[in-house]
Amino acid sequence: MSRTTLTLRYVAFAVIATLANLAVQRLALALPGVPAILAYPLALGAGTLAGLVIKYLLDKRWIFHDFSQGIEAHGKRFSLYALMGVATTAIFWGTETLFWIVWLTHTARELGAVIGLAIGYVVKYRLDRRFVFTTGGGLAA
Numbered sequence: 001m002s003r004t005t006l007t008l009r010y011v012a013f014a015v016i017a018t019l020a021n022l023a024v025q026r027l028a029l030a031l032p033g034v035p036a037i038l039a040y041p042l043a044l045g046a047g048t049l050a051g052l053v054i055k056y057l058l059d060k061r062w063i064f065h066d067f068s069q070g071i072e073a074h075g076k077r078f079s080l081y082a083l084m085g086v087a088t089t090a091i092f093w094g095t096e097t098l099f100w101i102v103w104l105t106h107t108a109r110e111l112g113a114v115i116g117l118a119i120g121y122v123v124k125y126r127l128d129r130r131f132v133f134t135t136g137g138g139l140a141a
Contacts, residue, residue: 013058021051064133084127088120
Protein backbone atom coordinates (compact mmCIF):
# COMPACT_ATOMS: atom_id res chain seq x y z
CA MET A 1 0.00 0.00 0.00
CA SER A 2 1.32 3.45 -0.83
CA ARG A 3 2.09 6.00 1.87
CA THR A 4 -0.69 8.23 0.49
CA THR A 5 -3.28 5.45 0.65
CA LEU A 6 -2.18 4.51 4.15
CA THR A 7 -2.32 8.12 5.32
CA LEU A 8 -5.75 8.74 3.80
CA ARG A 9 -7.15 5.56 5.35
CA TYR A 10 -5.65 6.32 8.73
CA VAL A 11 -7.01 9.88 8.71
CA ALA A 12 -10.46 8.66 7.61
CA PHE A 13 -10.50 6.05 10.39
CA ALA A 14 -9.34 8.64 12.92
CA VAL A 15 -12.20 10.92 11.84
CA ILE A 16 -14.72 8.07 12.15
CA ALA A 17 -13.44 7.12 15.61
CA THR A 18 -13.38 10.78 16.70
CA LEU A 19 -16.97 11.34 15.58
CA ALA A 20 -18.08 8.17 17.39
CA ASN A 21 -16.19 9.27 20.50
CA LEU A 22 -17.80 12.71 20.51
CA ALA A 23 -21.28 11.31 19.75
CA VAL A 24 -21.06 8.92 22.69
CA GLN A 25 -19.79 11.76 24.88
CA ARG A 26 -22.80 13.88 23.91
CA LEU A 27 -25.14 11.01 24.72
CA ALA A 28 -23.47 10.44 28.08
CA LEU A 29 -23.59 14.15 28.95
CA ALA A 30 -27.31 14.21 28.12
CA LEU A 31 -28.21 11.29 30.41
CA PRO A 32 -30.85 12.38 32.89
CA GLY A 33 -30.20 11.91 36.56
CA VAL A 34 -26.41 11.68 36.33
CA PRO A 35 -24.82 13.95 38.94
CA ALA A 36 -22.84 16.76 37.33
CA ILE A 37 -19.64 15.65 39.04
CA LEU A 38 -19.90 12.25 37.33
CA ALA A 39 -21.23 13.32 33.92
CA TYR A 40 -17.94 14.52 32.43
CA PRO A 41 -15.77 11.56 33.53
CA LEU A 42 -18.52 9.17 32.39
CA ALA A 43 -18.66 10.91 29.00
CA LEU A 44 -14.87 10.83 28.61
CA GLY A 45 -14.67 7.14 29.48
CA ALA A 46 -17.61 6.00 27.36
CA GLY A 47 -16.50 8.05 24.35
CA THR A 48 -12.95 6.80 24.64
CA LEU A 49 -14.08 3.18 24.78
CA ALA A 50 -16.32 3.61 21.72
CA GLY A 51 -13.55 5.27 19.71
CA LEU A 52 -11.00 2.69 20.85
CA VAL A 53 -13.03 -0.32 19.71
CA ILE A 54 -13.96 1.21 16.36
CA LYS A 55 -10.38 2.34 15.66
CA TYR A 56 -8.95 -1.05 16.66
CA LEU A 57 -11.24 -2.94 14.29
CA LEU A 58 -10.52 -0.58 11.39
CA ASP A 59 -6.76 -0.36 11.99
CA LYS A 60 -6.33 -4.09 12.50
CA ARG A 61 -7.83 -4.98 9.15
CA TRP A 62 -7.27 -1.99 6.88
CA ILE A 63 -4.06 -0.37 8.16
CA PHE A 64 -2.00 -3.23 9.55
CA HIS A 65 -3.52 -6.09 7.51
CA ASP A 66 -3.87 -8.31 10.56
CA PHE A 67 -6.35 -11.06 9.72
CA SER A 68 -5.87 -13.09 12.90
CA GLN A 69 -9.11 -14.28 14.47
CA GLY A 70 -10.32 -15.79 17.69
CA ILE A 71 -10.55 -14.73 21.29
CA GLU A 72 -6.89 -15.38 22.05
CA ALA A 73 -5.56 -13.39 19.09
CA HIS A 74 -8.00 -10.51 19.60
CA GLY A 75 -7.52 -10.51 23.37
CA LYS A 76 -3.75 -10.20 23.18
CA ARG A 77 -3.76 -7.73 20.30
CA PHE A 78 -6.53 -5.56 21.74
CA SER A 79 -4.85 -5.51 25.15
CA LEU A 80 -1.61 -4.27 23.58
CA TYR A 81 -3.54 -1.80 21.44
CA ALA A 82 -5.33 -0.39 24.49
CA LEU A 83 -2.07 -0.25 26.46
CA MET A 84 -0.43 1.78 23.69
CA GLY A 85 -3.41 4.10 23.92
CA VAL A 86 -2.82 5.03 27.57
CA ALA A 87 -0.31 7.79 26.83
CA THR A 88 -2.23 9.01 23.81
CA THR A 89 -5.46 9.04 25.82
CA ALA A 90 -3.75 11.26 28.38
CA ILE A 91 -2.91 13.71 25.58
CA PHE A 92 -6.51 13.65 24.36
CA TRP A 93 -8.14 13.91 27.79
CA GLY A 94 -5.73 16.62 28.89
CA THR A 95 -6.34 18.77 25.83
CA GLU A 96 -10.11 18.33 25.95
CA THR A 97 -10.26 19.06 29.67
CA LEU A 98 -8.02 22.11 29.32
CA PHE A 99 -10.31 23.57 26.65
CA TRP A 100 -13.35 22.81 28.83
CA ILE A 101 -11.82 24.47 31.91
CA VAL A 102 -10.64 27.55 30.02
CA TRP A 103 -13.71 28.26 27.86
CA LEU A 104 -16.54 26.31 29.61
CA THR A 105 -18.36 25.58 26.35
CA HIS A 106 -19.08 22.29 24.68
CA THR A 107 -17.78 23.68 21.40
CA ALA A 108 -14.41 24.45 22.98
CA ARG A 109 -14.40 21.06 24.74
CA GLU A 110 -14.99 19.27 21.45
CA LEU A 111 -12.35 21.38 19.69
CA GLY A 112 -9.90 20.38 22.42
CA ALA A 113 -10.93 16.76 21.94
CA VAL A 114 -10.32 16.94 18.18
CA ILE A 115 -6.90 18.54 18.64
CA GLY A 116 -5.91 16.08 21.37
CA LEU A 117 -7.13 13.09 19.37
CA ALA A 118 -5.29 14.24 16.25
CA ILE A 119 -2.00 14.52 18.15
CA GLY A 120 -2.68 11.25 19.94
CA TYR A 121 -3.44 9.32 16.75
CA VAL A 122 -0.14 10.35 15.16
CA VAL A 123 1.73 9.06 18.20
CA LYS A 124 -0.49 5.97 18.42
CA TYR A 125 0.20 4.88 14.84
CA ARG A 126 3.91 4.76 15.57
CA LEU A 127 3.42 2.84 18.83
CA ASP A 128 0.99 0.40 17.24
CA ARG A 129 3.28 -0.27 14.30
CA ARG A 130 6.22 -0.88 16.57
CA PHE A 131 4.65 -2.82 19.45
CA VAL A 132 1.19 -4.12 18.52
CA PHE A 133 1.03 -5.01 14.84
CA THR A 134 4.58 -6.18 14.38
CA THR A 135 3.90 -8.16 11.21
CA GLY A 136 1.90 -7.19 8.18
CA GLY A 137 0.91 -3.72 7.04
CA GLY A 138 1.86 -0.19 7.83
CA LEU A 139 4.92 1.55 6.48
CA ALA A 140 8.36 1.71 8.04
CA ALA A 141 9.19 5.01 9.70
